[in-house]
Amino acid sequence: MHPLSRSAIAVGAIATLLAVAACGSTAGYSPGNSPAPPTESAKATSYPYTVENCGLSQTFDQAPSRVVILNGQSIAEVQSVIALGLDKTVIANAQRYGVYDEPGMAEKINALPSANGNTPTGKDIPAETLLSLKPDLVLANSSAAFDAGKGMATREQLAAIGAKTLVNPAQCALGKTDATDAEKQDLAQASWTSAKTYYALLGHVFDVEAKALELSDQIDQRVQKVQAAVQKEAATKPGNNDKPQALIAVPGMSMMNSSGLPAVLTGSSYDSLLEAAGTSNAFSGKDRTFTRSLSAEQLAAANVEVLVLGGFSAGEDLAAEAAKIFAAYPQWSAAKNNRYVTLADSAYLGPQNAIAIEKIAKVAHPDAFN
Structure with a gap:
């Protein structure tokens, strides 16, 4: 798991790695069913560059310079744009969160032109x-972002004015009535590596x-560390390699639960995040x-050994929330x-995942980091 409305949150999970080619005048990009690592060496894009995204083939004649980022209850897209140094291409951004784990992230996002206020x-x-x-x-987090029935512009309408559209790849199946089996599989198998x-x-x-x-590479290196x-700690405790069970709970999103309980984040993306930190999802x-x-x-019946407490709004007293829970x-x-640890946006799939993995691991395995 991965923009975030006051009533729901589901940052876009990006499932399988894509095979990318950039050679010749019809360089192409399309999702596959088998994960593959990024190319070992970067190659300059040869324009025109053709991309197949969620069943739509589009050709870019040059790098985009007027980018709009739709909300889609996500933070992944805007943070990816910022991480890649593409801030100046953004003419309107609708993604933001209430509190961030990386110092300065709020300022970076708020500095972008906004379509609906900061x-x-x-x-x-x-x-x-x-x-x-x-x-x-x-840029959109899911196919639902182009649903005319929800008052959104369709991909066809945008194409008519010369605008390309990209859906975060493993979210193709969301909001798409004719999603392929591969797209459904991509969504179901999302993991933190999918970003x-x-x-x-x-x-x-x-x-x-x-x-x-x-x-x-930077994210991989942090997680591998x-x-x-x-693993080194586990080697010193033969016969006791059970992973502590963790629960990701967000008190500020109690509106998501029918009984007003803290929202509990589950699904393959969150499972993978916890596993990378040496824990398992309760x-x-x-x-x-x-x-x-x-x-x-x-x-009450869950075996919770580590509570991962998610922040939602600035000013929340998460220590008090932990005590209450x-x-x-x-x-x-x-x-x-x-035994608990607090997170904010790093809990959702995107460039901040290494922060979450580091913080969870240090609480779940304190001896490994002493």
């Missing part, structure tokens, strides 16, 4: 407004392949809709040991 309203850019902006590229797909896509479209590869430390294998019907009884579920091992 608050996490969750409102997206309606068709008439989007078309009037005359973008040459629109490389999006970096690679933007890297080739904007001709910043070297930066995209560098970003992927964490995993090496956890509700492993549940899809991301699980939180809607989650009951207090299910929470632990008082409600004193039987948890996490409650007995006051």
Whole structure:
């Protein structure tokens, strides 16, 4: 897991890595079913450059310079654009969150031209407004972002004014009535490593392949360092390699649960994030809709050894929220040991995932980092 409305949050999960080629006048890009690492060496984009994205083939004659980022209850797209140094191409951004893990991120996002003010309203850019902006590229978290029934401009309408459209690859199946089996599989198998797909896509479209590869490598190196430390610790404890069970809970998103309980983030993307930190999800294998019907009884019965507490709005007192949750579920091992860690946007798929993995691992495996 991965823009964020006040009523729901689901940052776009990006599932399989893409095979990318950039040679000749018809250089192409299309998703495949088997994960593949980024290209080992960056190659300059040869325009015209053709991309097949969620079933739509588009040819870029040059790097985009008038980019609009739709909300889509996501933060992944705008943070990827910033991480790749593409800030100056953005003419309107609708993605933002209430609180960030990386110092200075709020300032970077708020500095971008905004379509709806610098608050996490969750409102997206309606068709008439989007078309009037005359973008040459629109970035979206899912196919639902181009649903005319929701007042959004369609990909066809945008193409008619010369605007290309890119959906974060593994989110193709969301909001797409004719999603292919491969697209559905991509969504179901999302993991924190999937973000490389999006970096690679933007890297080739904007001709910043070297930066995209560098970003992927930096994240990999940070995560590998964490995993090496956890594995080294495990080697000193033969016969006790059980992973602590963790729960990602966001009190500020209690509106997502029918009983007003803290939102519990589940699904393959969150499972993979916890696994990378040397833990396992207390509700492993549940899809991301699980939180809607989650009951207090299910929470009480869960084996929670580490509480991962997600921040949603600036000014939240997460220490007080942790105390409140632990008082409600004193039987948890996490409650007995006051074992919790706080996160913000790094919990959702995107360039900040290494921060989350590092923070969770240090609480779940303190001896590995002493």
